[in-house]
Each structure stands twice: as C-alpha cells, then as structure tokens.
Amino acid sequence: MNCKVYFLLTTPLIAMLAACGGSSGGSAFTLGDTSDPDPGTISIGFSDAPVDDAKEVVIEVDTITLKRSGDDVVIETFTSSDLDIIDAETFQINLLDYQGSDQAIVIEDLEVPSGTYTSVELTILNDEAVIDDSYVIEVDDTQKILKIPSDDLKLDGFVVDEPEEEGDTQTFTIDFNLRQSMTYNPGQERYILKPNGIRVQDNSGDRTIRGDVDSGLFDTEEDCADKEDPTAGNIIYLYEGTELGIENLADMFDEDNSSTDIPDGAIAPYAVVAVMEDGMDNWAYEFAYLPAGEYTLVFTCDAVEDDPDDYDGLTLPLPEEQIIELSTASASAVCDLPIVDNECS
Template identity: 35%
Template sequence: MSSTRFILPTAFAFALSACGGGSSSADITGTGFVSLGVTDAPVDNADAVVVTFTEVQLLGDDDAVRQTFTLDTPQQIDLLALQGNNSAFLVEGEEVPVGTYEQVRLIVDAVAPSCNNIPDPLPSYITIDGVDYPLVVPSGAQSGLKFQGPITVAAGQSAAYTVDFDLRQSIAERGATNCYNLRPVVRVVDNAEVGTLTGTVDPDLFADAACASADPTTGDGGAVYVFAGGTTVPDDVDTSTEEDVDPLTTALLTPVTDESDAVVGYEYEVGFLLAGEYTAAFTCQARDDNSEQDDAIGFGDVANNITINADGETTVNFEAAAETSPE
C-alpha cells in the first residue's frame, strides 16, 4: 500500500517542570530541585495496567543510593491512561544536592514472583476484557525497577524527568498461572529536551485486506510505530537477537467522528521524544505483534527523516494514495 504524507514541523509552548519548586528557596551553591514522572507507550488488548509505586531512589554510578523519596501514600497509577503527553509525577520539586545521578530506581508493590497467595485487592494488575490479573514485577519490591539515567541537577535550578514505559515490549503472560510479568522497557528523558509527534491517519488505510484483524470503527489494531534514526526499515516488537531495529515507542489511534458519529479519521500523539531524527510507520496489524516472538506484521505507510525539536511539535499525517483512473 502506498500513500502520501504531509510533514509539518511547528513550534509550540511545551513545558513540564517541577511544581512548587524554584530557585528562591534553594541553596544556589549546593542544591537544586528535581521532579520525576511516569508515562507510557500503550499495549493492545488491555483495559488498564495498574502499578503501585512506593518509593523513588536516585543512585550513583557505583549503585549506591544517593537520595530516597518514600511516598507518604503509595501511588497506584494506571500506566495505560498516560499516553501521548500525559504523565503523572511521583516526585515533585524535591530539593536535592546538585550533581549527576546515573540511575533511577522505582520500588513497587506487586504480587510475589511465585504468583501464590494472591492478595485482595491486587496491588498491581493488568485488566483484560474486564478481568483483573495479578502483575508480577520481578525484584520490584526488593531491588526495584532500576533504569539508566542520567539525571542532572544544577545549582538553584529545577530539573524534571520522565520515565517512559513501553508496555508493548514490557508485558508478557506468565505461562498458565493467570499472572503477567512486567519487565519494563523504558526510557528516562529530560523534559527540557523533548518534543512531540502528532498527526492523523486516513480511515481508508484500513480498507486494505491486510487489516482484517483491525477494527475500523474504533481504530483498534492500528498504531503508529516510532523508530530512532531517519532511515530505519520498520520492524515489529520482538526479543530476537537478529540485527533488526525495534520501535522506540508506539501510539494507539483515537477515532475522530463527525456530527452523526461516523468515523472520519483517527488521531495519534507520541510525547517525550528527545530532539533528533526519527522514522514513523503506520500499521493496522498491531494486534498481531507479540513481543515474545518475531512477527511478520506489515506497515502500510512509512515516513522517514522526521525531525523532532525540543519544545516543539511535528505533525506527520498518514493518508491513503488517491486512486488513478485508467486512461
């Protein structure tokens, strides 16, 4: 399937900073403020992915804990609700010594790896077709979910970072136990260095025979995959060791309707992309993309050499090719 695209870079006001923080109360010789939030790239076939966070730690390059923030009230967050530019802060405007923290560790409350003695209510869970299944986070309550930074805090300044979970690559069913593993694939990004990719998808792209598993009424099964670099050949999400390039992140589609509630198109939004060059590709076979294996999903349209600017928005619209009449 071929199509034409419109790539329209524009500038817009985009800032996520520490709330309640500021340089006026900080020791400009030795402390600054840090905020840390979470967001996610979504997964198909789930209604919710809820994780309970209890503590945030900042570590040095020697794995030693430099700062610990124990949450007064554990935060139970539905990561699936945090798509696009939506995020939720775990830590906001906390004063810390200046310097570079090489790693972030999130302590979570989840079902034990044995998946026995399931508590009620579930601390962390995935909801599929209205049913809640226990979510297991290996070592989540002990060594935590540890991610590479770095996080840099300057004297007297506020720094805000976001941990971006890619749920499409992070969740897998745990055999026949009725439990699911969360092995996070994440990015930690500086909010001052990120921009946004947005756009629309032509509903005619769902007319292809390859889109049999997609629902053109809701857009389910359709997704936009984003790859780092300007000339990447798009590929599925998998654990293969072959020299292919997995997507950096993905975005689901939101239907756009007219006054009669008829679907006239779809919108998508990918937030928290570091400034740089990217490739974006539309697929109507996202439901068939199993992260545990190599799937031969197809991409109906590919846009190369997309530039994302910090504090900016770039628009890429995927449109079906116009039919040509025979001469």
C-alpha cells in the same frame, strides 16, 4: 513535597536520613563532603503511550531509588497533588490515566545533589497473594496480576544540573510504553512488566510527534480486511535515525528473550503507539517525551499479533507507502496519515 529521603553512603552501615518539606516541596540537604556541587531540584512524572487491549494498568510503588556513584537517594514517602496523596508510604497509579503528553507528577520539587545518576529503580509491590497491589483490568473487566521480576524496574538514569537561577526545577518523565514493556503469560494467567521499552526523558528540550489518521487505512489491505475488529492492530512504529533501510525495520522484539530467530540487521522500534479514537470520532496518535533528533515513522494495519518479546516478521509498512522520515531537531512534528508522495497529509 513532603517526603522521606535517605542518602545511602558507600561507607558500611552509615546512612543519613533527611525529612523534606515546605511549601515548595524541597529543602536543602547537607552532606559531609563539602566538595559536592550545589544541589538541584527535580520533579518526576509517570506517563504511558496509549494501548488498546486493557482498561487499567495499575502499579503500586513502594520506593524510588536514584542510583549514583557515592551515595544513592531513596525516596520512601510521597506527596502528590496529581494523585491526591500526602506523606503516603506507597502510591497506586493507573498508568492508562496518563497517556501521551499527559503525566502524573509523583515526585515534586525535590532537592537532591546535582550530578550524574546512573539509574532510576522503582520498587513495586506485586505480591501474587494480594491481587489489588499491581494488576491489569482487561477489556472484558477481568482482573489479572501484574508481576514485576525481582520486584524492581531498573531504568536509565539522568543528569541533575546545578540550577542557573533560584527556583529552577528539572522535570523527568518515565514513559512506560506498555505496548513494549508489558507481556502476557498465558500459562500463569498474569502479566509481566519489564524495563524493556520504558524510557526516562528530561523534559527540557523534549519533543512530540503526533497526527490524525484516516480510518480508511485500517482495512484497505488484503491482510487487514479480514480483521474481526477493523480498529484493532493499527500501530505506529518509531525508529531512531533515517536512511535505515526498509528491509531492516522490524516489529517489536527483545533480543534477550525472543523465542524466534532475529534476522541480522533487524532494528527494533524505539517507541510504539496504537492509533486511538479521541472521543470526537477522530483517530490519532501521539509520541510524547522524545529526545530531539531524526526519526523514521511507520504505520501498519496488521499488528494485532505483535509480541513484545518475539520477532514476528510483520510486514512493515502496511500499506507499503506509509513510511516517512521526520526531524524533531528544532521543534516537535505533526504528521497526519495517510502519507502521500512521501509527505504527510
């Protein structure tokens, strides 16, 4: 990867500029503090969970900053074979091109100091006067501005390990999960992209939960039979943990921005995906890049009006038996729906 990387030091007005290149995409950086551990090599990918209410969601990334105690790493140029760019000062990506377990590697084999990075910050171009920077193409082909508050998405960080063997690379995926992180502002006719719901996951030991879904679930319930489009609003919610209490499982909400009251004990989903047609007359879902652990999976056929910010009080699950506890502690899981007698189909 050819790129331009700055190490921003805590000493005022001092910065070290290093150019990285080479066939493998990384080169060693020599910092003034010889006590630093051996550097690690990382790649970063972008992915998204499927959504059913947009054709394109495009962002233009200006810089990626890896924040850590002492000195930050600021990546200002990008080379990506997945995006077909070389030494680009910015890059555009349609997140909907990389859904589920697909991802676009936007930083490849970059050598950085090992250790704890407290956050990843994406600076995204979203000038409202330049609609072609970051935008959304709706299902009717209308193009709307995509706004990022403060121009930055401040996300969780990660730990870069010292390599055990030469050539070891850690890959981290930024899963945008647009159903949770993107909202629509009808007053200004624009979309808003926020960090809420966006996850950063180390690919070593990550898990997937996926399965097929019988389309008979889409409109068998009275609340769903009157949907204008039976294929809309069929959503699967994933919660961290088990034995959560069905009365506590809530639809999406942002406790800092909800305009509705949130009941005590309400648990927001960890991840949310739409049930999508796979091009072969089959309906399916996939949660990718999950940490290993215990989960509760819930289906509803009536989530058309689920607002990412507001607690909406949706009935979950719907149908009522479509809930199951799953473990990915040792391996990924496959769970086809419907759930019958507390077992996947």
